[in-house]
Amino acid sequence: MLATQHRLKKSKDFVAVYRKGCRKSTPFLTVRAWKGNSKQRHSRIGFSISQKVSKRAVIRNRIKRRLRAVCRQLLPELQPGWDVIIVVRPEAVRCDYLQFLQQLRKLFADAEIL
Numbered sequence: 001m002l003a004t005q006h007r008l009k010k011s012k013d014f015v016a017v018y019r020k021g022c023r024k025s026t027p028f029l030t031v032r033a034w035k036g037n038s039k040q041r042h043s044r045i046g047f048s049i050s051q052k053v054s055k056r057a058v059i060r061n062r063i064k065r066r067l068r069a070v071c072r073q074l075l076p077e078l079q080p081g082w083d084v085i086i087v088v089r090p091e092a093v094r095c096d097y098l099q100f101l102q103q104l105r106k107l108f109a110d111a112e113i114l
Contacts, residue, residue, distance in 0.1 A: 002068055006075060008046030008083055017046075017083045024110045028092040028099070031107040036083040043078040043113070045071050049088040063088055063095075070100045077114050084113065 008014065013036075021034030036044070047067060049060050067086055086104070095103070108114045 002045060002071060002075075005042045006044055006071075008044040008085065013044070013083060014046060014048075014085060017085050021083070021085070022111055024107045026103050026107060028089055028095050029103050029107060030087040030089065031104070031111055032085045032087065033108075033111040033113055034083050035081060040081045043075070043080055043082040043084065046083075046085045047088070048085055053088050053090050054093055059093060060088075063092060066095075066097050066100055067104075069097065070104050073101065074104060074108065074114075078108065079113055082113050084108075084111075 008017070016036070017032050017034045021032040024031050024033075047064055049063060051060075053063065054060055067088070071086075092100075105114070
């Protein structure tokens with residue numbers, strides 16, 4: 001699990017990132033990032049994975065667990081104050097931990113979060 005201060009949970013926060021944030025994509029993931037509240041000391045991360053990825057909750061939850069583990073590893077490198085949403089695409093079912101790590105590192109660098 002991500003620590004509470006690093007989780008993006010509220011619906012209004014998700015809406016703000018979708019409206020105001022920039023978008024970077026790969027075939028497996030899309031990242032939406034917004035430099036949120038300037039008073040915020042921690043970057044916050046949220047996940048969006050629909051049933052289009054897989055009808056089975058077991059598979060969707062496995063993907064989320066892998067992504068959380070990758071994000072925990074990348075958190076020390078992230079700049080403070082960013083709100084990030086990671087949107088999972090259906091092709092991500094075939095990805096493993098290392099592929100997610102490479103994809104997120106590339107996306108965060110493209111969005112200038114790292």
